[in-house]
Amino acid sequence: MTPTTPTSITKPLTKATAKPCPLTAAQLTELSKHIKSWGKALGFAHIGVADIDLSQHEAGLQHWLDNGYHGEMNYMASHGMMRARPNELHPGTLRVICARMDYLPPEAGFASNLTDPNLGYISRYAGGRDYHKMIRQRLKKLGDKITEHCNTLGINDTDFRPFVDSAPILERPLADKAGLGWTGKHSLILHPDAGSWFFLGELLINLPLPVDIPIKADCNTCVACIKSCPTNAIVEPYVVDARRCISYLTIELQGAIPAEFRPLIGNRIYGCDDCQLVCPVNSKAPLTAESDFHTRQALVQPELITLFNWSEAVFLRQTEGSAIRRIGHKRWLRNIAIALGNAPANPEIIAALNQRKLSDEVDDMVIEHIDWAITQQQQKAPLDAISRKTQRVIRAIQKGLPRDA
Ligand code: B12
Ligand code: SF4
Ligand code: SF4
Numbered sequence: 001m002t003p004t005t006p007t008s009i010t011k012p013l014t015k016a017t018a019k020p021c022p023l024t025a026a027q028l029t030e031l032s033k034h035i036k037s038w039g040k041a042l043g044f045a046h047i048g049v050a051d052i053d054l055s056q057h058e059a060g061l062q063h064w065l066d067n068g069y070h071g072e073m074n075y076m077a078s079h080g081m082m083r084a085r086p087n088e089l090h091p092g093t094l095r096v097i098c099a100r101m102d103y104l105p106p107e108a109g110f111a112s113n114l115t116d117p118n119l120g121y122i123s124r125y126a127g128g129r130d131y132h133k134m135i136r137q138r139l140k141k142l143g144d145k146i147t148e149h150c151n152t153l154g155i156n157d158t159d160f161r162p163f164v165d166s167a168p169i170l171e172r173p174l175a176d177k178a179g180l181g182w183t184g185k186h187s188l189i190l191h192p193d194a195g196s197w198f199f200l201g202e203l204l205i206n207l208p209l210p211v212d213i214p215i216k217a218d219c220n221t222c223v224a225c226i227k228s229c230p231t232n233a234i235v236e237p238y239v240v241d242a243r244r245c246i247s248y249l250t251i252e253l254q255g256a257i258p259a260e261f262r263p264l265i266g267n268r269i270y271g272c273d274d275c276q277l278v279c280p281v282n283s284k285a286p287l288t289a290e291s292d293f294h295t296r297q298a299l300v301q302p303e304l305i306t307l308f309n310w311s312e313a314v315f316l317r318q319t320e321g322s323a324i325r326r327i328g329h330k331r332w333l334r335n336i337a338i339a340l341g342n343a344p345a346n347p348e349i350i351a352a353l354n355q356r357k358l359s360d361e362v363d364d365m366v367i368e369h370i371d372w373a374i375t376q377q378q379q380k381a382p383l384d385a386i387s388r389k390t391q392r393v394i395r396a397i398q399k400g401l402p403r404d405a
Contacts, residue, residue, distance in 0.1 A: 021155075022155060035142065043101065044101055049211050051094075057170055058084045068243070069241045086174075093161075095211065096202050097203040098178035100191075101135055101290070103290070106287050117266065121269060130321060130323040131164065131199050136162050139203050143161075158207065163201065177212075182214070187238050192281065195283075196279060225276075229275055234275065246264075257335075257369070265338050269335040282400070310332075311361065316329070329361060341375075349373075350374055353374050
């Protein structure tokens with residue numbers, strides 16, 4: 001997922017302290033209980049506390065970078081090993097409070113969306129309001145509550161810093177340590193009762209709170225996500241080559257999408273959920289409690305042609321406050337052009353593609369994708385549009401996630 005402010009660490013560091021904490025163990029345990037109930041009141045489904053030792057993940061991170069799996073996400077390679085060292089990111093940090101917020105919208109309509117290649121598929125995390133700001137604000141409120149409480153105990157140098165997807169920090173290994181779930185073979189965090197449809201956020205803090213225990217569960221022999229990934233992006237268990245992942249290709253990649261991946265993308269125009277859709281643990285996943293994460297009307301099972309015809313002004317209006325807006329209109333058109341190329345042969349689609357080429361809202365990159373789509377349309381037999389792998393994913397959703405199908 002795209003960090004909002006790519007890994008900025010320029011904010012001045014304040015009030016950092018390495019002094020021994022004057023709170024007793026009993027006071028810290030009491031505070032920890034409060035933090036969990038304040039977190040729940042703020043809409044977090046699970047709060048856990050981790051220590052800051054991620055040294056066992058440094059080699060894995062380095063291996064990932066050495067293999068170039070980060071592609072063009074240069075921010076992933078910046079800042080050296082700071083990602084695995086929260087106290088270098090924010091000096092004085094002793095613990096990380098990890099928070100989970102569920103985003104699965106009601107009536108997700110996964111199977112109906114993937115079954116119809118004339119509709120665009122948008123990852124269900126992105127159909128509503130952008131989560132970054134909202135979660136960061138709530139984490140800040142949680143930090144303020146902790147500070148107030150410490151003030152009443154005579155502690156006046158509490159220091160915290162909230163993060164959501166925006167910092168050079170390994171959010172998943174931290175969440176794993178904090179007991180929020182285990183690391184699935186798709187590399188996401190999942191919980192036996194909550195599946196994986198959630199965002200993570202963290203509060204780095206200078207209090208030696210008692211830490212939570214990682215949960216004892218794992219994927220066992222299951223490999224459904226690895227087998228179902230449309231682009232074989234899960235190159236080994238727990239390791240995703242981002243350059244192959246549809247989420248990276250449709251959201252992070254600035255330029256042309258490599259031709260080898262275009263037919264595999266199907267109708268996914270923003271992100272991808274397949275590795276989560278086939279995951280048996282998601283059969284129990286709760287729906288979001290936040291109406292802000294419900295899919296906005298214009299993005300519910302949207303017709304590709306309608307989305308493709310949105311002018312830049314309409315795109316900006318329809319995606320205001322949404323994470324989708326950050327890819328900009330040109331990459332939006334690029335992605336939809338691919339999906340139109342993958343749709344069943346249809347003269348209306350060819351006409352829409354040709355029409356778009358004449359507009360002043362396209363550049364050479366978009367035109368190249370449109371030309372690719374036209375060629376696909378001209379070459380294919382009607383109704384030859386859904387890949388076998390996607391057909392299997394659709395069957396898995398209908399069977400495993402009937403409520404959300
Ligand atoms: C870069 C990034 C991406 C990239 C790369 C993904 C990747 N797997 O690394 C791309 C653009 C592809 C991406 C896609 C998605 N992302 Co993203 N992404 C991030 C980001 C910014 C950094 C992740 C990172 O550090 N990767 C580098 C690798 C090396 O780190 P890692 O995977 O955590 O690896 C550690 C473990 O795997 C572990 N490990 C390695 N081997 C083993 C073996 C065992 C046995 C174990 C237990 C552990 C283990 O060690 C590694 C550290 O070295 C995070 C936010 C953040 N700051 O952490 C969000 C984040 C991971 N993304 C998130 C989401 C939701 C997604 C998507 C689902 C979005 C979508 N629907 O399109 C997809 C899912 C794709 C997938 N299967 O990963 C959420 C995940 C929430 C969750 N439940 O876990 C995060 C945490 C954002 C957030 N704040 O909520 N993402
Ligand atoms: S998000 Fe899609 S493309 Fe990326 S790893 Fe998961 S299934 Fe594969
Ligand atoms: S699909 Fe299977 S292997 Fe993949 S994360 Fe879910 S339980 Fe683990």
